[in-house]
Amino acid sequence: MQTNPNERKVGQAQSECLNVQSTMDVEPILSRSQVKRLLCYYGDDFTGSTDVLESLFQTGLRTVLFLEPPTETMLSEQFRNVQCFGVAGVGRSLSPEAMDRELRPLLETLKSAGAAVTHYKICSTFDSSPDTGSIGKAAEIGKDVFRSRYIPLLAGVPYLRRYTIFGNHFAAAGDTVHRLDRHPTMSQHPVTPMAEADLRKHLSKQTLLKTSLFDLMALDGIYEKVEQRLHNLVHDEQPDLVLFDVLDESRLETTGRLIWAEAAKADDGLFVIGSSGVEYALGACWQADGLIAASIGKHVATGEVEQLLVVSGSCSPVTEKQIRLAMETGFVGIQVPVHDLIQPDRTAAALAKLEHEAHKAITDRKSVILYTAAGPTDDSIAMIREALMKQGLKAEDSGRILGSALGVLTRKLAAELGLSRILIAGGDTSGYITRELGIYALECKAVLDPGAPLCIAYSHDPQFDGLELVLKGGQVGGEHFFEKVRQGSS
Known part of the structure; x- marks a missing residue:
């Protein structure tokens, strides 16, 4: 009943089929010669880390999730053909003090990997509290390490039926979509119960960093005008984080384009906080711009097993x-x-x-x-x-x-x-x-x-x-x- 180890070559074969451009092709788009990969990420819990694997796989990018930070030798030899990589963590279960001990050196390591975007991956139901898995604390550490102008924050994932509308977050349970503070599971979560659906208010209990909202209305219209609205918001409000509304795939792609444009301005890579919606947003932008080929990952087939x-x-x-x-x-x-x-x-x-x-x-x-x-x-x-x-x-x-x-x-x-x-x-x-x-x-x-x-x-x-x-x-x-x-x- 053992799996043939050669089946693992599916990733390598897939990579050969993809028209993923080389580092030399990525550089002019970002105007930064140190870019080695499109994206790396830290998952704040184990199962959620595989969610990003899936999103990048469907985008058509070969991605590997490490259980411990990979060595430079692993990245340059065994996994040299990998366009993106992640590290599975436990940030969601840590106190702010423990997060500082775990995250700061790990984010420094990810920064040194030279990816255009470094993503702190959170759950699409925004699981967090001031005492456990504080997203606000992660933002403070990330801002200190990466020195970005602001941190893009994106929680919605239409693919998973998660939506942010005028700053309030919604998630499906069965056939019904609930506001987060009325969600049958998240409102009664044993560790991080969600009593507030407005993500800005929820974050304000975790950090003094300022969060501004880029809402659905701001995301509508031709891209040049949307980009100008974001520029004006950042200039006028000087936020530490910008929360992006998410309702549908078209606005998600627009958000991906805005994040990718900001990455081009970041000398040490852009630090982003969000669900796997970040990868779906960026992936849509990359495909639309021809940076990567159309998705083929989801067409790989597997057989059944007799006993599971x-x-x-x-x-x-x-x-x-x-x-x-x-x-x-x-x-x-x-x-x-x-x-x-x-x-x-x-x-x-x-x-x-x-x-x-x-x-x-x-x-x-x-x-x-x-x-x-x-x-x-x-x-x-x-x-x-x-x-x-x-x-x-x-x-x-x-x-x-x-x-x-x-x-x-x-x-x-x-x-x-x-x-x-x-x-x-x-x-x-x-x-x-x-x-x-x-x-x-x-x-x-x-x-x-x-x-x-x-x-x-x-x-x-x-x-x-x-x-x-x-x-x-x-x-x-x-x-x-x-x-x-x-x-x-x-």
Whole structure:
């Protein structure tokens, strides 16, 4: 059942098919000789980082996501044909003090890579608070490192049904689009609940930096007039950040053109904050200008696998429904005994029991779902918080403890059963499992559902080199997403 490592050559073959211009062709457009790549990015959580992989893949650009900052040797030799690259991080879960320690040196490293645009990638639902994953703090660090005139800020992604209208943010849940402070999930988020839909007001609680709005009306009309409006706004208001409204693809392309024009003026590359809408915006501009060829990435096909292993640390209602429907259609669901896993004297026995149950089901030709919670109201959530408190630990420690245990379990199952495709739900869970598998980079292979591409893994461990992975955020994927991952794309 192992994947042929040669399948990973899809990225290299794709790169040869693309008419991506060389560095010498990019330089005149930017008027900067030090430009080496179009874009690099830091993802503030693990699953969200693959969202950018997908957007650039669909644009037609070969992109690699690293789990740790790549060395110059890796970029110049093993991945020399890569036009864009990213680094998966954990900024969304950090305090402002921890963000300063993590982000400042990392952004300095990205700056030295010589990309035209450096993107601090956030969730399209703007997950953040003054104490956790502060986007305002990221802006302060980025402004200090890059010294840009202003920082473009773009959260909307029409492809993912995320919209910013006159500064207020909206996101879909099922068939309905909700204002962010009334979104059924984000308004009740356990760590960063969104009580304010106006992104400027939300940011004002995180930073003293000034944010100006470039709204829908300003984005309408011929490009020269739009550009002049932006020039006037920056001149008159002297903002630190400019928030761009996003409603549709045409305005998104206009925004991409404005950001690209600003990149041409930035001596050390332009620092941008936003969702994967940044890549969709820039990609539309690059294609329209002929800087890159038309997209072909989404046409790459993959086959189905007989058994799929799903490991879920997500407690979102979207994942809950996906788990339930998958179990109704033949997947075997095994709930992880989280209360036992966080008790040091019970961990080994609990893992052994889980391994036995999952091994038997997969051997019986069944796809398996290992899940920590069946939605946000699962009793296990309260149980684990109480157990952690008794040990003197915090609620946020659950991700580390459970993620590490599930990483060990996933490694054993993948090695023993020769699994070729694994789906992981939840950012913390994804990070710990990929680390356990020795994975140091990912590359997009196919598009399945918006925001959760099928990726090929690069691993230091030969038995996991070429493994197919899907890393899914809590709000991502249709109702039957698990079966879609098992079947692959046609």
